[in-house]
Amino acid sequence: MTRKLQLPLQTMNLVVGFMVWVIISSLLPFIQEDVAIAPERVALVTAVPVILGSILRIPLGYFANVYGARIVFIISFILLMFPVFYISEASTFADLLIGGLFLGVGGAIFSVGVTSLPKYYPKEKHGLVNGVYGAGNIGTAVTTFAAPVIATSIGWQATIKVYLVLLLAFAVLNIFIGDRNEKKVKQPIMQQIQAVYKNEKLWIFSLFYFITFGSFVAFTVYLPNSLVTNFGLEEVDAGLRTAGFIVVATLMRPAGGAVADKFSPLKMLVGVFVVYTAAAILLAFSPSLALYTVGAIAIAVSAGVGNGVIFKLVPTYFHSQAGIANGIISMMGGLGGFFPPLILTAVFAITGHYAIGFMLLSQVSLASLILIMWLMYQDSLNNQISIFHSSGQGMMVTDTKGKIVEVNPSFEKLTGYSREEALGNTPALLKSGKQPKNFYDRMWESIRRTGHWQGEIWNRRKSGELYVEWLTINPVTDETGNVIKYVATFSDITEEKKEGEA
Known part of the structure; x- marks a missing residue:
């Protein structure tokens, strides 16, 4: 009372x-x-x-x-x-x-x-x-x-x-x-x-x-x-x-x-x-x-x-x-x-x-x-x-030349690379070698034509382990429409992939 x-x-x-x-x-x-x-x-x-x-x-x-x-x-x-x-x-x-x-x-x-x-x-x-x-x-x-x-x-x-x-x-x-x-x-x-x-x-x-x-x-x-x-x-x-x-x-x-x-x-x-x-x-x-x-x-x-x-x-x-x-x-x-x-x-x-x-x-x-x-x-x-920092998905930001300028904690957890190791590198850091060259050509052509790309891709962790991720890439533009950055978000779907194949 x-x-x-x-x-x-x-x-x-x-x-x-x-x-x-x-x-x-x-x-x-x-x-x-x-x-x-x-x-x-x-x-x-x-x-x-x-x-x-x-x-x-x-x-x-x-x-x-x-x-x-x-x-x-x-x-x-x-x-x-x-x-x-x-x-x-x-x-x-x-x-x-x-x-x-x-x-x-x-x-x-x-x-x-x-x-x-x-x-x-x-x-x-x-x-x-x-x-x-x-x-x-x-x-x-x-x-x-x-x-x-x-x-x-x-x-x-x-x-x-x-x-x-x-x-x-x-x-x-x-x-x-x-x-x-x-x-x-x-x-x-x-x-x-x-x-x-x-x-x-x-x-x-x-x-x-x-x-x-x-x-x-x-x-x-x-x-x-x-x-x-x-x-x-x-x-x-x-x-x-x-x-x-x-x-x-x-x-x-x-x-x-x-x-x-x-x-x-x-x-x-x-x-x-x-x-x-x-x-x-x-x-x-x-x-x-x-x-x-x-x-x-x-x-x-x-x-x-x-x-x-x-x-x-x-x-x-x-x-x-x-x-x-x-x-x-x-x-x-x-x-x-x-x-x-x-x-x-x-x-x-x-x-x-x-x-x-x-x-x-x-x-x-x-x-x-x-x-x-x-x-x-x-x-x-x-x-x-x-x-960006609390997302459960891995996130990576690159400049127009492909250099990584920012990653979030989930990126570090999923890939094994620390932020310091990733910054200044390119996404090729994660390249698995399982995709043919024309795979990436088609990816960038889709981004230029439709403004985004998403799909499955094989990548490699720092430990050398291969994994499958679902990747989405979107360009960031300024007020004049010019691309100034690219943002990639991804999640590990390796287990889901295995279950689907089983």
Whole structure:
């Protein structure tokens, strides 16, 4: 029973963590009435919680493997109570920076669930499970919408203190129903980092998550103040619209993960970054509020789907080091939420509009699209290589001059010749002498005329033993139709031949 409760429990833990994470950005219009914040520092105070929320994702993902999610969630919620209380009493810009930095723990707990929950489910459900858990980022929508409404009635200081009760309640809840018997993985953290950091896919997935989750966080902290400043909306209206953005992105996350369980995740990411590129270009032209809404919703959809898809890919490519890989990739996503608001603010201060910042997003999205195409090509190539090396049939590749350029392990097993002995030689290495010369002339004439040849042929192993094989030869052509290689596949049919003759 306890195991079945982990997905809803950890998802709600994430909801609470993300609710706390965005307290400052959600209540900033109210806080500014009592705390003096220079316009050029607004982006900094909203972005600071993202710093620790990003960096801590690596150790928290690791600790979730070592000690289990229950312990990490309990400690995290207790620790969060200190900065929450401190911010509720803040009277200076420095107070907000200090308290906001430690609010990052609320965002860092994301890596706990994506490390823990896949242990409870089969591989084919990891996309859906991580998508459902990731939907816990709706906590940002809850705070973005509810906090301004509550603050209107009781003030922003009292509103923040309400979160103390929530944190204490969930710390207690995890004490009683968190899984005490979760499977632990105690490989040293540096050993895990060394096992993954040279893998280029780790950094490519990090870039993708930097964009998808980073833009989600960036729009969450950027939209409330932007809608008030640039379109003259009321604080509550701006909070409601931002909450709408968050809800759309959140609902699309489990949908993206579920679909990625059924279809190619990389092909789905192609669609994600096509939408990103187009939406960012639209936003770059400073559209009306209606078109701005269309662009923002397109970003929300693609961010949500992309977030779900990426954490389907992580356990697929990093099974043994999922905790540390999740931590690194989710850290990069968090940092993706730190830098864009600062860049947008700097661009606006220099140019008076956000066009260059959004065009930068479109170009990074386009670059990501190219990287996905490269990954798909690499996967296709790796699949072909895997088939080549794991095939039970002997396989031999020659150039157009007849020199052997590659063989597979089955070739070595069937012929007795090692790869090193075969490379650079010709197939005459295996010649038995039992076929007349015109046999080979007819073979090559058939290949030139029909594009292939297959049939029985006698060959000789390295040991000198004669054997009969069923041989198929196919030419490989380039895009202009010119033959560049020949591929021969064969199997030993000596025993079948004997049985047939008997």
